[in-house]
Amino acid sequence: MKKLFLTLFLLSGLLVTASCNNDNKKDKKETETVEKETVEVKEEKVVKTPTIVGVAAANENFTTLVAAVKAAGLVETLNGDGPFTVFAPVNDAFAKLPEGTVDGLLKPESKETLTAVLTYHVVSGKFMAADVVKAISDGGGTFTITTVQGGTLTASLDGDSVILTDAKGGKSKVILTDVSASNGVIHAIDTVVMP
Structure with missing residues (x-):
């Protein structure tokens, strides 16, 4: 029984760690996407009316x-x-x-x-x-x-x-x-x- 609890405890720990890593990857991806969009906005050219x-x-x-x-x-x-x-x-x-x-x-x-x-x-x-x-x-x-x-x-x-x-x-x-x-x-x- 102790082995079963220990195994379940270890498995839940692994799941939490995996979940956190996925969230970090997801956050990192979202951050990269936002940064990419920001860069794209900055690269837009401003059209100035001629003289x-x-x-x-x-x-x-x-x-x-x-x-x-x-x-x-x-x-x-x-x-x-x-x-x-x-x-x-x-x-x-x-x-x-x-x-x-x-x-x-x-x-x-x-x-x-x-x-x-x-x-x-x-x-x-x-x-x-x-x-x-x-x-x-x-x-x-x-x-x-x-x-x-x-x-x-x-x-x-x-x-x-x-x-x-x-x-x-x-x-x-x-x-x-x-x-x-x-x-x-x-x-x-x-x-x-x-x-």
């Missing part, structure tokens, strides 16, 4: 604008912290200019003029479409915008469309709004405005 130049460069409607920004040496500026609001002419807007104008502006000797034209499309600060519309409404129908170039644009409404009037009386319609960038916002326009 104004990056957004424009990724859009086929702004190829002429991007070429002009590069020719004027404004890439670094428009990649800066900002925030900026850019009234960005689409390719068709540049195509409306008299023949040879774009080619002439892209020449190295025209860099100063090109820079003035491009910075006339840039405003310091971030103005979403709703902000511009509210400013027009609060201003009794117009909103004067001071550009980075130093000149002004006058924003008004024609129905639901925002119209920009430049210093020479030329008009441009905003055709796409609120294209977000990490350092501001882009509003596409259908005509190049001139200082």
Whole structure:
């Protein structure tokens, strides 16, 4: 009888030890799984919104604008912290200019003029479409915008469309709004405005 109790006691001890080892292995496996999942989470890449130049460069409607920004040496500026609001002419807007104008502006000797034209499309600060519309409404129908170039644009409404009037009386319609960038916002326009 003593042998039977002793044998049962030893067997129960072995079972407890085996059970503990299985629990330890199970805990270790769970810990490894959690650590592996943690590592996998840490390895996920954070996708950062591109700058104004990056957004424009990724859009086929702004190829002429991007070429002009590069020719004027404004890439670094428009990649800066900002925030900026850019009234960005689409390719068709540049195509409306008299023949040879774009080619002439892209020449190295025209860099100063090109820079003035491009910075006339840039405003310091971030103005979403709703902000511009509210400013027009609060201003009794117009909103004067001071550009980075130093000149002004006058924003008004024609129905639901925002119209920009430049210093020479030329008009441009905003055709796409609120294209977000990490350092501001882009509003596409259908005509190049001139200082």
